[in-house]
Amino acid sequence: MIVLGVESSCDECAAAVVEDGRRILSNVVATQEEFHRPYYGVVPEIASRRHIETIAPVVGGALQEAGLAAAAVDALAVTYRPGLIGSLLVGLSFVKGLALALDKPFVGVDHVLAHLYAPHLEYEIDYPYLGLLASGGHTLIARVEGFDRIQVLGTTIDDACGEAFDKVAKFYDLGFPGGVAIDRLAREGSPEAFRFPWPSLHKGDHPFDVSYSGLKTAVVNQLDQFWNPKYPKSPANIAAAFQKAAVDILVDRLLKAARHTGLGTIVAGGGVAANSYLRRRLAEQPNLRVIFPSLKLCTDNAAMIAGLGYQMLAAGRRDGLELNAEARVAGLRRAYP
Ligand code: KG4
Ligand code: ZN
Numbered sequence: 001m002i003v004l005g006v007e008s009s010c011d012e013c014a015a016a017v018v019e020d021g022r023r024i025l026s027n028v029v030a031t032q033e034e035f036h037r038p039y040y041g042v043v044p045e046i047a048s049r050r051h052i053e054t055i056a057p058v059v060g061g062a063l064q065e066a067g068l069a070a071a072a073v074d075a076l077a078v079t080y081r082p083g084l085i086g087s088l089l090v091g092l093s094f095v096k097g098l099a100l101a102l103d104k105p106f107v108g109v110d111h112v113l114a115h116l117y118a119p120h121l122e123y124e125i126d127y128p129y130l131g132l133l134a135s136g137g138h139t140l141i142a143r144v145e146g147f148d149r150i151q152v153l154g155t156t157i158d159d160a161c162g163e164a165f166d167k168v169a170k171f172y173d174l175g176f177p178g179g180v181a182i183d184r185l186a187r188e189g190s191p192e193a194f195r196f197p198w199p200s201l202h203k204g205d206h207p208f209d210v211s212y213s214g215l216k217t218a219v220v221n222q223l224d225q226f227w228n229p230k231y232p233k234s235p236a237n238i239a240a241a242f243q244k245a246a247v248d249i250l251v252d253r254l255l256k257a258a259r260h261t262g263l264g265t266i267v268a269g270g271g272v273a274a275n276s277y278l279r280r281r282l283a284e285q286p287n288l289r290v291i292f293p294s295l296k297l298c299t300d301n302a303a304m305i306a307g308l309g310y311q312m313l314a315a316g317r318r319d320g321l322e323l324n325a326e327a328r329v330a331g332l333r334r335a336y337p
Pocket of ligand 2: 271299300
C-alpha cells in the first residue's frame with residue numbers, strides 16, 4: 001500500500017510517500033526557519049501563511065521524487081493533532097480536498113505517536129520498549145506497546161525540553177533553532193563552569209516527570225549564583241553547562257523508568273534526540289539497546305506520518321471529512337489507550 005503523508009503541525013511543511021509503512025519513496029521537508037529566525041521562535045500566524053504557500057509544491061515534490069502520479073497513491077495520512085491550530089488546518093484541509101478529488105481514503109495521525117513510530121522506518125524494533133520523545137513541543141517518557149498504544153510514564157510539568165533550549169538560546173542570542181546552536185557551541189565549553197540546580201519535583205507522585213522552567217530561570221536570571229569563577233562566563237560555557245543539566249535530568253528519569261519497567265530497549269525521537277550529548281550519554285549505558293533515528297527522521301517530517309498512517313489504515317481505520325484539528329491532546333497520561 002502506498003501512502004502519501006502530510007505534516008504541517010508546526011513550522012515544517014512536509015510531505016512523503018511511504019510504501020507498506022516501511023519503505024520511504026520520498027521525504028520532502030520545506031523548513032520555514034528563515035521566516036521565524038528574526039523572532040527567535042515560531043510565530044503561529046507566519047507559520048500557517050507559509051504552509052498555505054508551500055503545501056501544494058511540497059506535496060507535488062514528494063510525488064515527483066517518488067516517481068508517482070497522485071492517482072497511484074492508495075491512501076493519504078495527515079497530522080491532525082497536536083500542534084499549532086492554524087498550521088494543522090492547512091495540512092488537514094489540503095489532504096481532505098486531495099482525498100476527495102482522488103477518491104481515496106485518508107486517516108488523521110497523532111504527531112506524538114508518529115515521532116515514536118519514526119525509528120520503525122529504519123530499524124526492526126519489537127514492542128514493548130521505552131520511548132522517549134523530546135522536541136520543541138513535547139517531552140514524554142512512555143512504555144510503547146504498539147503503534148497506537150502507549151502508556152505515558154513521565155512528562156514535563158512545565159516547558160518542553162526543546163523549548164528550554166530555544167528560550168536559553170534566545171536570551172543569550174546564541175542562534176536559532178536554539179537546540180542546534182547550543183549543541184554546537186557546547187562542544188567548545190566546560191560544563192563545570194556552572195552548577196545549575198535540578199528540579200525539585202514531588203517524587204512520590206510522578207517519579208519520571210521532568211521540569212524545565214526552574215533550570216531556564218537559573219540560566220537566564222541567576223547565572224552568578226551557579227557560577228564557578230575558575231571558568232570564564234562565556235557563551236560556550238553557559239551552553240555546555242545548560243545542555244548538561246537539561247540532558248542529565250532527562251537521562252536520569254529515563255534510566256529510572258527503564259529500571260522500573262524492566263524494558264531494555266530505549267527508542268528516542270523528536271528534535272532533541274538529535275542532541276549529541278544526549279546520544280553520547282545514552283550510548284554509554286550498559287545493558288541497554290538505544291535506538292536513535294537518523295536526524296531527518298528525528299525532527300518533524302511526513303515519512304513518520306505516512307508510516308504510522310499505513311499501520312492505522314491496514315488496521316481498518318478511516319477518517320471522514322468531519323475530522324477536525326486539535327491543538328492539544330487532553331489528559332496526556334490517559335490519552336493513548
Ligand atoms: O521535533 P521537532 O522538529 O519539532 C517539534 O515537534 O517541536 O523539534 C524541534 C526542537 C526545537 O526546540 C530545537 O531547538 C530542538 O528540537 N533541537 C535540538 C537539537 N536539534 C533540534 N535540541 C537539542 N540539541 C539539538 N541538536
Ligand atoms: Zn515534532
